[in-house]
Amino acid sequence: GESVGLHLPTLSVQEGDNSIINCAYSNSASDYFIWYKQESGKGPQFIIDIRSNMDKRQGQRVTVLLNKTVKHLSLQIAATQPGDSAVYFCAEKLTGGGNKLTFGTGTQLKVEL
């Protein structure tokens, strides 16, 4: 079946380094992607989104890259801070699937001091 998955369940980085969180998706019909950050015991927080007609989008300290050829999505966090420690989820929306989102399995980002 179709799925959205992440390569790494846990990512540890040093404070100040850049982080890259990856996500593989299998449905070529997806036309919209979102990255969410979820801290322990809280709801997911919107970080950044990208449409399938784009391959890169930048926000504040974050960049999302979309490679439709290999169905790969990544989230880059510049100068990672302790407050970035959380679980990060990618989510995809299927074209014609209403506005439902399918979530990936999540990556735990740990920032070491």
Added chain:
Amino acid sequence: GAVVSQHPSWVICKSGTSVKIECRSLDFQATTMFWYRQFPKQSLMLMATSNEGSKATYEQGVEKDKFLINHASLTLSTLTVTSAHPEDSSFYICSANTPRSQETQYFGPGTRLLVL
């Protein structure tokens, strides 16, 4: 903008009782709200899509009679877990679309349910 609240933030109940969880969009009107369930260290699983003024659309495997959803206004959706059992213990999270973006979902803070 796009603030979503949930109440209560946590609840403990006895097996067999019913629990109601409220989801509110505070600064916008949401025609569509979504209900998710999340078990520890797992991803979010969509339970149902709630549209204002109409019946909710449930995902496969989600019991309609057990998880009652009501979306009576553009700012409020409720999820009632009927005859709760310990296996219903989970983190329940709602989300909503904004009028400006029908695709982006903004999430509430979640409700932790523990059924004894």
